[in-house]
Amino acid sequence: MATFDAQQGSWTASDVMHFARRAGFGVTPEAAVLLAAQPTSTVIDAWINQSANMTAFNAALPKADVISDSVRGAIPADPAPHPFRLEGWRRQSGIPIAQSHFAWRMQFNPNSFQEKLALFFHQLFATGAEKVDNTAFTVKQINLFRTLGTAKFRNLLLAVSKDPAMMVWLDTVLNRVRPGSGDIPNENYAREILELYSLGVDNGYNQQDITNLAKALSGWTYTPLDVQADPNNPQIQRPNDATFRVNTNFHATGSVTFLGSTFDIGAPSDFGDACIAAILTQRGANCAAFLAKRLLTFFVNPNFSSTALSDLQAVILAQNFDMKAILKLIFKSAYFFDGSNRYNLYEGPVAWTVRMSRMLCPDLSTATVPSLPSFPAWRAVAPFLENAGQAVLDPAGPNGWAEHAGWINSNTARYRGKLAAALALGENLTLTQMIFPSTVASWFPTPPTSTQAVFDRLAALLQPAPIPADIQSTWLNGLWTSGFIWDSSAATQAKVRELAFLILCSPHAQLH
Amino acid sequence: MSSRRQFIQTTVAGGAALAGLTACSSSSTSSGNGGSPPPPTPAVTGPILVLVQIQGGSDWLSMLPPTSGANAGAYATNRPVLAIPTSNLTDLGGGIGLNKDCTGLDVIHAAGKIAWIPGVGMPNPNLSHFTSTDFWGQGAAVPDGTGWLGRWGDAAFAPTDVLRGITTTSDIILMNHGRKRDFVAITSSAGFSFPAYLRSSAQVPDSNLLKSGYAYSLSNPGTATDVSTAASEGKLFYDAATKFSTAIAPRTPTVPYPGDTGYAIANVSSQLSSQLKLVAQMIASGIPGQIYTVRLGGFDTHSNQLADYPRLMRALGGSIKAFYDDLASINTTVNSQTIKAQDRVMVVGWSEFGRRIKENNGGTDHGTAILSFALGNMVKGGFYGLGYPDLTKPDSNGNMVFTTDFRSLYATILEKFLGYSDSKGILGATYPTLGFL
Numbered sequence: 038m039a040t041f042d043a044q045q046g047s048w049t050a051s052d053v054m055h056f057a058r059r060a061g062f063g064v065t066p067e068a069a070v071l072l073a074a075q076p077t078s079t080v081i082d083a084w085i086n087q088s089a090n091m092t093a094f095n096a097a098l099p100k101a102d103v104i105s106d107s108v109r110g111a112i113p114a115d116p117a118p119h120p121f122r123l124e125g126w127r128r129q130s131g132i133p134i135a136q137s138h139f140a141w142r143m144q145f146n147p148n149s150f151q152e153k154l155a156l157f158f159h160q161l162f163a164t165g166a167e168k169v170d171n172t173a174f175t176v177k178q179i180n181l182f183r184t185l186g187t188a189k190f191r192n193l194l195l196a197v198s199k200d201p202a203m204m205v206w207l208d209t210v211l212n213r214v215r216p217g218s219g220d221i222p223n224e225n226y227a228r229e230i231l232e233l234y235s236l237g238v239d240n241g242y243n244q245q246d247i248t249n250l251a252k253a254l255s256g257w258t259y260t261p262l263d264v265q266a267d268p269n270n271p272q273i274q275r276p277n278d279a280t281f282r283v284n285t286n287f288h289a290t291g292s293v294t295f296l297g298s299t300f301d302i303g304a305p306s307d308f309g310d311a312c313i314a315a316i317l318t319q320r321g322a323n324c325a326a327f328l329a330k331r332l333l334t335f336f337v338n339p340n341f342s343s344t345a346l347s348d349l350q351a352v353i354l355a356q357n358f359d360m361k362a363i364l365k366l367i368f369k370s371a372y373f374f375d376g377s378n379r380y381n382l383y384e385g386p387v388a389w390t391v392r393m394s395r396m397l398c399p400d401l402s403t404a405t406v407p408s409l410p411s412f413p414a415w416r417a418v419a420p421f422l423e424n425a426g427q428a429v430l431d432p433a434g435p436n437g438w439a440e441h442a443g444w445i446n447s448n449t450a451r452y453r454g455k456l457a458a459a460l461a462l463g464e465n466l467t468l469t470q471m472i473f474p475s476t477v478a479s480w481f482p483t484p485p486t487s488t489q490a491v492f493d494r495l496a497a498l499l500q501p502a503p504i505p506a507d508i509q510s511t512w513l514n515g516l517w518t519s520g521f522i523w524d525s526s527a528a529t530q531a532k533v534r535e536l537a538f539l540i541l542c543s544p545h546a547q548l549h
Numbered sequence: 550m551s552s553r554r555q556f557i558q559t560t561v562a563g564g565a566a567l568a569g570l571t572a573c574s575s576s577s578t579s580s581g582n583g584g585s586p587p588p589p590t591p592a593v594t595g596p597i598l599v600l601v602q603i604q605g606g607s608d609w610l611s612m613l614p615p616t617s618g619a620n621a622g623a624y625a626t627n628r629p630v631l632a633i634p635t636s637n638l639t640d641l642g643g644g645i646g647l648n649k650d651c652t653g654l655d656v657i658h659a660a661g662k663i664a665w666i667p668g669v670g671m672p673n674p675n676l677s678h679f680t681s682t683d684f685w686g687q688g689a690a691v692p693d694g695t696g697w698l699g700r701w702g703d704a705a706f707a708p709t710d711v712l713r714g715i716t717t718t719s720d721i722i723l724m725n726h727g728r729k730r731d732f733v734a735i736t737s738s739a740g741f742s743f744p745a746y747l748r749s750s751a752q753v754p755d756s757n758l759l760k761s762g763y764a765y766s767l768s769n770p771g772t773a774t775d776v777s778t779a780a781s782e783g784k785l786f787y788d789a790a791t792k793f794s795t796a797i798a799p800r801t802p803t804v805p806y807p808g809d810t811g812y813a814i815a816n817v818s819s820q821l822s823s824q825l826k827l828v829a830q831m832i833a834s835g836i837p838g839q840i841y842t843v844r845l846g847g848f849d850t851h852s853n854q855l856a857d858y859p860r861l862m863r864a865l866g867g868s869i870k871a872f873y874d875d876l877a878s879i880n881t882t883v884n885s886q887t888i889k890a891q892d893r894v895m896v897v898g899w900s901e902f903g904r905r906i907k908e909n910n911g912g913t914d915h916g917t918a919i920l921s922f923a924l925g926n927m928v929k930g931g932f933y934g935l936g937y938p939d940l941t942k943p944d945s946n947g948n949m950v951f952t953t954d955f956r957s958l959y960a961t962i963l964e965k966f967l968g969y970s971d972s973k974g975i976l977g978a979t980y981p982t983l984g985f986l
Contacts (some may be wrong), residue, residue, distance in 0.1 A: 058921040211852040213910050221909040225851040228676070228915065238677045244946045381775065382735065394797050421747060424719050424736060433846065436679050439720075445788040447720045448734030451743070454759075454783075502776065505769065508762050515758045536756050542744065543762050544779030 040348035041370040048077045048374070054500055055379050058549045059336050060084060060368055061149030062392040066497045067482070082366050083359060085187065089147035093401050097145065123313070131172030136430050137415035137421060139179060143391040144415075145401050151183050154364075156388060157335050157430070158182035162197050162234055163437030164206045166430045173277045174202040187361035190328060191317045194235060198226070198313055199281040201259045207435060213287035214255035215449040216303070222251035222289065229435050235316045244298060247291035253302040253309035257281070257418055281307045283536035296320060309463060322338025325353040336367060338378045339441035345372065380502035383444045384549040386453060390418065392549070393460045393541060396498045397475045414466045418459065425452035447549060457541035462534050477530045482539075488513040488521050495537050501546035512539050592927040592986040595883035596966050597893045599828060599841045599872075600698075601821070602722070603865065603900040604935030605848030606678060608901070608913045609920035611858050612651055613667060615937065617644035623940035627907040631854055641665075643932060650862035653816065653870025654924075661930035663922055664985035668938040669958055670918035670951025678849070678915075681901040688959050689977040697959055698840055699727030700975050701967070705839075706730075711789045715831070716842040717824040725842060730781070732842070733789040738797050738830055743790040760787055786949065793836065800830040803878040806871040807864055818864040821845040825872035832890050833879045839967075848900060852912040869896055869924065895925035895966055897958075906943055917944070919953035921958055923985055927966075933983045956980040 050069040050526065057064040057072075061084070072080050084090075143152040159179060166175045178200050185193045198205050204210045207226040214220040227250035232238045261276030268467055290303030295312045296319040309484055317324050329349035333341040346351055349367070356362040367373055384392070423426050426449040427438055438444070459472045466472045480498060485491045492509050516532045523529065610869035614633050615621045621644065625632055639655040640648030645665075647655055657663045675681045688697030702714045702725075714732035716725055725732035735741055740750045744759065766772045766780035805811040806826055808819025821885075824843040831838055845865055850857055899921050904913035918938050934953035944950055957980045963972040965986040973979045 094857045208852045208912075211911060221907060223851050223909045225849075225911060238675070239681050244676070380773075383775065383779070417748065426719070434678065442778065443720075445782050446731055446734060447782050447789060448719050448721075448736065450779070450783040450786045451741075451790070454744040454753075454786075455747040458744065458753050462746070462753060464746045464748065466748075502773070504762075505765065505771075507769075508765050511761050512758050512763070515755070515761075531754075535753075535758075538753065539755060539758055539762065540958050542759050542783070544766055544776045544783060547779045548775055 040345050040372045041352050041366050042372075043366075043369045044077060044371040044374045045092060047073075049073055052374055053076075053080070055374065056081070056084075056368060057149075058384075058392065059373075059382075060364075061153050062388060062395050063500060063549075068226065074233065077149050078250070078369060081234065081365060084148075084150050085365050085368070087148035087151050087187075094145055094147055097401055098142070108316050131175075132166045132431055133416055133419040135166065135172045136419040136428075138176070138540060139402055139429060140387065140391060140415045140418070144394050144398075147401075151186075153388070154186040155179050155182040156385075156429075157331075158193070160335065160385075160437045160440070161331055163432040163435055164202050164430075165434075166202075166461070169202045169205045171202070171205070171275060173275075174200075174205065177278070178202040179430070186211050187364065188359075188360040190360055191314060191323075193360075194230075194316070195310060195313050197234070198230065198254070198430075199257065201276075201281075204257060204259060207306055210254045210256060210258045212251060212257065213284075214252060214289040215287060216290045217284070220289075221438045222248065224248060224251040227251035227254060230313070231316070232307055234437055235327060236320055236323045236401045237327045240327065241320045249295045250312055252289040252293055253295065253300060253312040255309075256284045256286070257309065258284050258287075321354060321358075322350065325350040325358070327356075328353055332367060334440055337373055338381055340381070356425065380548040381543075382420050382549060383441050383547050385438070385440070385444055386427045386456070387422060389453070389530040389547070389549070390425075390456050390460070393457075393499060394473055397460055397480065397537070398473050399475075414470070417472050418456070421452055421455065425449055425456060428437050432495065453547065454542050457538050461537035461541055475534045478525070480533070484523050486523070488517045491533060491536060492540075495533070495540055499537065499540050499546060500549070501540055501543055502548045504540070504543060508543070511537060550569070559782075569682060574685075589749075592966050593893055594886065594888055595881070595893050596895065596927075596965060597832065597839055597841070597890075599825070599843065599894055599896045601865075601869070601896060601898045602842065603848055603898055604844055604846040605850070605900070606681075606902045606904055606915055607848045607861075607876075607900040607919065608850055608854065608858065608904040609667070609900070610906070610940075611854070612648050612862060613641075613645055613665060613920055614648070615644055615940065616640065616646045620644070620937060620940045623906070627906070627940070629757070629910075631858075631908045631913065636903065645932070645937065648859075648860040648862050651866035652863050653873075654866045657870065657873060657924055658930060660904060662926060662928050663924040663930050663933050664816075664928050664983075666921040666923070666934040666953060666958065666983065666985075667932070668901075668918045668934060668949065668952035669921045670902075670949075670953075671955055672951075674917040674950040674951070676902065676915040676917075676946075676948075678901055682913050683723050685899060685901055685955060686725075688724070688956060688975070691977065693725050693728075694723075695728050696722070697975055698723035698724050699731065700862060701963060701969060702732065702840070702973070703727040703729045703970060704974070705967070708790075710837065711785055712792055712837050713839045715828070715836075715838040715840070717827055718842070718844050722842070730785065731786055732840070735793065735827070738827060741790055741797070742794045743787045753960065756787075760784070763787065781826055796836055798834045798835050800833050802826055802829060802871075802875050804871050804874045806875070807867040812871075813866070814863060814867065815841040818845075818847075818860065820847075821864055822868035822871060825868050826875075829872060829875050829879065829890075832876070832881060832894070835881070850904070850912045851909070854908075854912040858938070865898075869898075873898070873924065892926050895923055895927060895962075897921065897923045897962065899955075899958075903949060905947055906940055906949060907947055919955075921955075927986060929985050931985070933985050953983075954980055955985055961986060 050073045053069040054070045057516055094375050146152050164178055181196055181200055185196055207229055211224045212220050212223040224247050227247045231242045260282050261281035262278040262280055264274045264276050292299050292301050296313055296315050300311050329346055352366055353363055426444050463471050481494055485494055492513060516535055570600050611633050615624050633648055637649050639649055641647050671819055686696040706713045711733055716732050716734050717736060719734055719736050721731050722732055745754055763780045763784040766776050806822035807817035808822055828841045843901045847861055876891040880887050881890050900919045902915060902917055903919045904916040936952045937980055938949035938952055959976055960972040960980040961971045961982040963975060
């Protein structure tokens with residue numbers, strides 16, 4: 038397990054920024070200096086424990102512009118079960134609202150790790166909102182990641198299996214086997230929980246295991262709670278919440294063999310839970326290797342060595358799948374902070390956009406909470422996320438998105454450029470409101486004295502991989518053709534914004 | 550490869566192919582026999598391939614089911630609820646029917662312009678959507694992160710030919726990854742310009758500076774791989790957009806597509822038709838695309854198949870038929886010759902796998918062999934390959950045993966349609982070609 042031995046000694050602001058880019062959505066250079074003055078272990082423990090004060094965030098959330106004017110203010114404060122239940126089930130409007138809500142939380146949550154981990158588990162347990170067709174369910178699942186993301190993985194795996202969005206997404210609710218009938222089970226979820234959510238393709242199971250697990254999970258469904266009529270289609274009743282239950286009329290009984298053990302799936306004390314638990318007890322090493330791959334790819338190094346993989350697998354087993362303990366060990370390790378693991382990972386488009394908005398836009402303490410113009414209009418951005426490569430909350434398939442190199446192609450380059458324009462160039466949403474409100478003055482606490490100082494400050498904020506000096510000078514000479522003046526003129530502002538745009542579009546800024 | 554060829558010929562001679570099916574013709578071209586074979590003559594001048602990904606694993610036993618013989622009996626037994634009734638089938642002869650919901654393909658079949666290849670698959674099939682899609686994409690024995698079309702693009706496209714391989718999906722599947730370059734993704738003709746704002750189509754002011762950054766990253770030998778990859782994708786978009794935006798012209802289709810006002814059937818998805826409409830617009834505008842890949846999703850019918858499958862069939866058949874008809878009105882220029890687009894375009898359908906022979910309670914689970922089809926004026930219609938799978942003899946998981954290797958389909962496209970002789974160089978081995986071209 039040597040790979041994950043703790044980093045020794047103090048850390049630097051640069052280390053803090055690396056950590057915050059991976060375990061959150063970045064910190065400003067000023068925040069990094071403050072955090073670097075504290076012991077590494079103290080900061081990382083607090084970060085993973087999500088110890089930051091949420092009062093202001095919770096107060097702001099119901100007033101954010103992720104929801105329409107008519108219902109803003111009528112939403113219960115977070116953490117309520119479904120913060121925008123009032124229109125969660127409106128089919129057409131629900132998905133972009135939920136996407137905006139998630140992105141808004143990523144931008145402003147003082148415990149950014151909560152959202153980054155939710156994004157990790159959303160990528161793992163990718164569930165598509167379009168098929169689920171109930172935004173309240175989609176949000177409920179993301180909340181599950183927030184509440185159980187640092188718990189033991191076995192608890193999360195079972196909870197996700199009983200989650201209503203997942204049960205709709207992969208047809209668990211339609212997996213019906215009448216006891217003693219010989220009905221063929223629907224094996225959609227049984228296959229994907231093994232292939233995509235716990236073991237990896239063909240890693241320790243066979244077709245018979247899939248079929249028998251499908252039998253064990255037959256009859257799993259939910260009871261709708263708090264049903265409301267859709268105001269657009271009053272004849273349609275949509276649940277705002279649901280609770281898991283087993284419909285014994287459609288639950289197979291008898292014994293099945295799964296991963297080499299025999300289970301009485303008709304026993305009311307079980308009804309299939311034990312089979313899901315068996316994935317970790319019978320195939321713990323396979324599951325640990327699977328999880329290790331996913332964690333390394335998302336947080337550390339997509340081109341991990343076999344040693345790093347086996348060492349993290351051993352850590353996971355030694356920590357008995359306790360995600361909080363595992364994540365702390367990863368982020369405190371010398372391996373994580375090694376120079377070769379910096380800027381070796383393309384950032385996903387949603388995390389990338391969020392991080393840049395955190396760097397360029399006012400934070401909650403500066404923004405006037407209830408006023409609309411204080412918030413980026415994520416609802417204007419949401420429709421572009423699919424072309425940027427990540428229709429967050431609505432992946433096309435249960436395998437989520439191809440990470441790292443999968444984020445980068447000519448089409449995503451096109452849309453990252455567009456997002457960069459909205460972020461840096463101050464593109465307007467309305468005549469008076471920017472999509473991502475920002476002021477150039479707020480980017481420069483100290484007035485720069487040279488074009489190079491402008492670049493250096495923007496690079497410190499946006500934190501691209503090192504951009505070669507030749508590129509820097511080409512840009513600076515191209516923008517400031519007749520000497521450097523720092524003032525509040527529109528011309529100066531435009532040059533600074535263009536430079537920020539060039540940095541955001543650079544290949545270097547796609548890495549984090 | 551002689552043993553493989555012998556096996557195939559033996560299989561055909563042994564009568565595994567059903568009556569009405571034409572055995573594949575062995576390729577007369579091969580790069581495995583030493584020396585440089587003469588380039589094969591492509592079936593058409595200026596061939597354009599449109600590859601339709603039928604995503605999710607199509608239950609083609611509901612598209613082209615057996616209507617007589619032992620297979621029909623097995624079909625009825627295994628599909629007590631989902632079997633397509635004969636009343637909803639167009640008889641294609643040979644004990645096979647075509648689902649009437651697959652609108653329009655019956656007409657193309659009657660015109661003798663569609664080749665059906667049932668039972669296409671691979672040894673050791675994988676029932677994972679994603680692994681199987683990658684197998685189909687890589688099209689070679691040894692995975693190296695590239696796909697067969699991407700590798701062909703590496704060999705056939707000049708570096709400046711950035712618009713010859715195009716996908717209308719926002720992602721680039723493995724099939725379209727080359728060693729040197731990926732296909733370009735064009736999801737809409739509007740706003741495909743570089744670089745523009747998010748909501749406004751106005752151009753940002755400093756594109757030359759942006760381009761210079763890409764160029765530096767690509768020319769500097771010290772550039773890290775990840776940086777040069779992102780730079781080359783950025784430059785690919787820049788180069789493609791520069792050429793595309795000057796060439797693309799507005800176009801109104803000459804026939805209604807599914808989803809259009811005036812289309813005969815209401816409420817048909819425009820997911821595929823909108824992509825094919827864009828392809829027609831690109832062809833009409835003289836965009837030099839030679840390979841277009843498009844996608845229709847939703848075929849993972851574990852449940853609700855009775856309701857969903859007709860809808861999927863209407864979108865698939867209707868969109869392709871409208872596209873085929875629309876192409877008749879487009880004149881293109883190849884080497885100063887005027888050629889009707891309909892005479893250049895071949896549409897080929899594929900899916901990552903077929904589905905289980907025996908239905909579950911409302912749907913079908915993942916299976917194996919697929920139905921492929923090739924359609925166009927250059928196609929000799931009929932049935933090809935090594936036969937309809939024997940539904941009475943499934944594998945140990947209850948799935949169909951494939952009859953025709955998927956790389957035979959690829960070899961046919963490469964050699965006989967695209968006129969590329971070294972299919973072995975792309976596919977890693979020599980595969981017999983099929984006789985539909």
